[in-house]
Amino acid sequence: MTGATGRPGVPTVIGVDAGSAxxxxxxxxxxxxxxxxxxxxxTVACTHPVRGGERPHLAVSLALPDADTASSVWHRLVTLLAAEDRxxxxxxxxxxxxxxxxYADGAALAAAEQHTREQGRAVVYPGVGHLVGTVPLRFxxxxxxxxxxxxxGAPPGPGNGPDPDTPVTTRDHVRPLWQDGQLVLPxxxxxxxxxxxxxxxxxTPCCADHG
Structure with a gap:
């Protein structure tokens, strides 16, 4: 996983807020x-609700494997966001x-949430390209x-999980959530x-509280 790697205290998660509704x-x-x-x-890219400001919306975070990569990406990102057509x-x-x-404050919120691996809805993450069609849970x-x-709706606790061979129909749309340092898929x-x-x-488009 990649959310908080690198040297201690060195940021590796970039937040971006473009006011996504x-x-x-x-x-x-x-x-x-x-x-x-x-x-x-x-890279692990997540969405995060931003409830402050004039209207609720969503920001995104990009967790990168190390501080050097994050620094390089930062410079390319700033150039991209500064383009006149953005x-x-x-x-x-x-x-x-x-x-x-x-917007910068919303971006900082998103970065901080993924950095702790406590909040965030993952859109891009290692292996997501394999999760198409119907696959066994084990896969x-x-x-x-x-x-x-x-x-x-299933009871929690050891022994109550689904059979690893149970087929999962992904609908090509698999969005796990950060919970207690793990990516968890409901x-x-x-x-x-x-x-x-x-x-x-x-x-259906809705308020950011559903993020």
Whole structure:
């Protein structure tokens, strides 16, 4: 995992706030930044609700494998965000800030949340490209950065987890959450004895409180 690696006290998570109004927009921002900046496969990109300011919205965070990578990405990011055709946005890396204060503050919040690995909804992470179609639960856990799963409504505790061979219909939309330092994927029962991610793809645009 990559959220807080590197030398102690050296930031490796960059936050970006472009005022995304809904999950779909925030997902696209995270995916576009990963592609445009040429980020490494180890990157974990998350969305985060920002409830302060004039309106609730979402920001994103980019957890990188080490401080040197984060520093290099920061310079490329600032150049990208400063382009005339880009909408107003802010960024944060440790004490560094870019853009209007309201956006930079949202970016700093997103970076801090993923740095602690306590909050954040992962959109891009190692192995996400393998999670398409229907795959066994065992495959999902072995071939992606997801640490564990929960089944909504199932009793907690040892021995109560789903069978590792249970098929998971991914719907090509798998969004685990940071919880207690782990990426955790909530699942729900689906037709035919399958499991499916709790979050459905392309959700109806809604307030950032659902992030």
């Amino acid at each position: 809904d999950l779909r927009g925030a997902d696209h921002l995270a995916q576009d930044l990963v592609a445009l900046l040429g980020l490494p496969d180890a 909408p107003p946005s802010g960024a944060a890396l440790g004490a560094l800030r870019h853009g209007p204060a309201s 999902l856990l072995q071939h992606s950065a997801i640490d564990r799963v929960t089944v909504v 699942l729900v029962p689906a037709a035919g004895g399958l499991l499916a991610p709790f979050e459905v793809p392309d959700p």
